[in-house]
Amino acid sequence: MKKIAVFMFIDAMGWEIVKNRDFLKDLLPHRYRVGMQFGYSCTAIPTILSGEKPTVHKHLSFYYYAPDKSPFKMFKYMGLGILPSSIADRWRVRHTLSKFVAKYYGFTGYFEMYAMPFNRISYFDYIEKTDLFVPGGLSPVKNLADTLEEKRIPYHISNWRLPEFQNIEALIQDVKKGEINFAFLYTAAMDGLLHRVTKDGPEITTKMNWYEDHIRRLFKELEANYDDIHLAVFSDHGMTTLTEVVDVKTPIEKLGYKFGKDYVAVYDSTMVRLWFLNDTAKKSIHEALLKVPYSHVLNDEELKRYNINFPDNMYGETILLMDPGFQIAPSDMGLKALPGMHGFAPEHEDSFAALLSSEEVNIDLKCVDDYFRLMTQKMDSL
Template identity: 45%
Template sequence: MKKKTVLSVVVFIDALGWEVLRDRPFMEKELPYRRKLKSVFGYSSACIPSILTGLMPREHKHWSFFYYSPKTSPFGPLRWLGLLPASIVNRGRVRNAISQLVKKFYKYSGYFQLYNIPFKFIHLFDYCEKSDLFVPGGMNRGKNIFDHLQAASVKYHVSNWRNSEESNLAAARDDIEKGQITFAFLYMASMDALLHNVGKESSQVTDKLKWYEEKLRTLMSVANEKYDEVRLFVCSDHGMATVYKNLNLMGEVEALGLVFGKDYVATYDSTMGRFWFHNAQAKQKIVDFLTSFKGGKILSNEELKRVGCDFEESQYGELIYLMDPGVMIVPSHMGEQPITGMHGYHPDDADSDAVLLSNVEPPASPECITDIFRLIRSETGA
C-alpha cells in the first residue's frame, strides 16, 4: 500500500495580531483551531528569532537592531557623512542607498537598514542582524529551525523574505506542486507595513485579509491535490497598537545639557529609549528625568528578566525606558515622521498578542510565539 503523503505548511503573516483579527472573518471554516499567542518583547527583529529558535531574546541575543559597542562597530567609515548637510544625508532615499552599499560592502545577508541613526555617532553602534535568519547557522546564538530541519534531512521549502508576497506564494506553489517537500514555511510581510500606515481599524486591513484568504485557499487546493493530508498553520509575531500620541523623548533628553558620547549614549527606537551611562551624575540626571516623564516607564531588571530581555553585559541598554501602548517616540532613530500603527510595546498589552490558527489541533498547547518552533519540530520530526 502506498504511504500516506503529508505536508505541513506554516504561513507567517507579520503583525497579524489577535486584536487585528477581532470581529473580522478570516478562514473560520478552514482554520477552526484559533489561539492567542503571547508575543516576545521587542520588534520583529526579536520576535522572528524567537519563533525560529524557541528561545527568548536573552538566549538568542537578537533584539533591537542597534546597540552600543564602539569596539566592534563596523560603521566608523560612515562617520564623515555626519559632516554633510542633514537635508541631504537624512533623506529616506539617500539613507536607503547608503544602507544597501554598506550591506553589500560587509556582505551582510540579513535585513540591514541604517534607519535614522545619526552618522555623527554611528561609530558607537553595532548591528544585531548581519546574517540571514532563515538559513541554518543564521542565529547570533543557538540553533534555529533550519539547523534542525537540515540535520534531520527534512525536505522543505522556505520563502525568500526579500521577495514580494506574490513571488513567495508562487515559489511555494511551485515546490508544493513538485510533491517532494514535507514542510513549507511561507513568509508574508506586507500586513505589517499596511498596519503601520493605515492602523488596525482601517477597512484596507479587512480587504488585505480577504486577499490572504483567497491566496491561501488556492494554495491549499493545489496542496490537497498533491498530498493526502495538508496541515495548515497561520501564525504571526505580534499585533499592532494604534498610535494616539507622539512624544519627543529624544529632544527632551538632549535638552538636559548632557554630552552625548561623553556623559551618556542613547538610541531611540519607536517605542523605547535605551541608555548607557559614562558617569554617575549623567545616570542620575537621566533617571530623575525619566522618572518624572509622562508617557512610559523605566523597566526594572526584574521586569526585563521576566520578559526574557535581561542581556549579558546590558548589551541592549543599561536602562530601558518603554513607552505606554499607543505612545510613540517621534522623532526617533527609527524615523522622523509620525505613523498610524506601531508595535514593540509591553508584551502584556492586548495589542501585542499574536495568533496561531490551524486546521488541525496543535500538538502541545501553544501559549507563546516561541512555541511555534516546537510546533514545527513536532510536525516535521526535526
C-alpha cells in the same frame, strides 16, 4: 501516505485583527491567542525561528552599543556626520547607503540604517548581519533550517527579500512538484499596511480577503498533491494605534551631557535604551526619564519576565518603555510617528499574536517561541 506541514507567517496579523473575523474559519477552525515576545519583528523572528528567548539568541533591537567593533566607523572618517540633515535624512539616501554598507561587509541579513544620525551611528553595532532563515543563520543557536537539515526533511523556506506574492507563488510551484514535506511561508506586507492605516483601516479587510484567496489557492494545490495536510497561519505581534507623540530626545539632550562621552542612547519607536559613561550623567538622566509622560523604566522583574535581562546590558543599562499608543518621535527609527506601531508591553491587548490551525494544537502556545516547538513536533510526525 504523503504528508506536509505548512506554516505561514503573516507579519503583525495580531489577535485583535483576526478574533472577530471569519478569515478561513472552515480551513483553520482552531484559533489561538499567543503572547508576543517583547520587542519588534527583529526580536520575534529569531525567537520563532529558534524557539529561544532574546537572552539566548541575542536579538532584541537592531542597534547596540559597541564602539570598538562598530561597522559604521567609516562614516566618521567619511565626514557623513556633517552632512546637512536635509540630505542625510532622505530615505533614498539612507537606503542606498545601507545597501552599500551591507555589500561592503557582506551582510546577508535585513539591513537598514533607518534614521540613526550619522554622527552617532559609529557608537553602535547592528545585530541582523546574517540571513536568519538559512542554515547557520543564527549560529551558534540552531534555527529552523538547521533543524530541518538535521532531520533530513525536504523543505521550502521563503526568501524574505521577495515580495509576498512571489513567495506564495514559489511555494505553490514547490507544492506542485510534491517533493517537500515542510514549508515556512513568509509574508510581510501586512505589517507595512497596518503601520499606515491601523488595524481599523478598511484596507485591512481587503488585505485579509487577498490572503484568504491565495491561501485557498495554495490549499487546493496541497490537496491535489498530498494526502495529509497540516496548515497553520500565524503572526508575531499585533499593531497599536497611535494615541500621542512624545519627544523624549529633547528633554534628555537639554541636560547638556555629551553623547559618547557621558552617555549613549538609542531612540527606538517605543523605547529608549541608554548606557551611562559616568555617574553624574546617569543620575540626572534618570531623573529626567521619570518626568517623561506615558512611560516607565523597565524594572528587573520586567526585564526577566520579558527575557531581555542581558547580563552585559547589551541593549541598554536602562530601558524606558512607552505606554501603549504613545510613540517616540523623532526617533532613530523614523523622524515621524506612524499611525500604527508595535513594540509596546506584551500584556496590552493589541500586542497579542495569533495562530490559526487546521488541527487542534496540543502544546500550550504561551508565547511566539512556542511556534518553534509546534513546528518541530510537526516535523517529527511527518
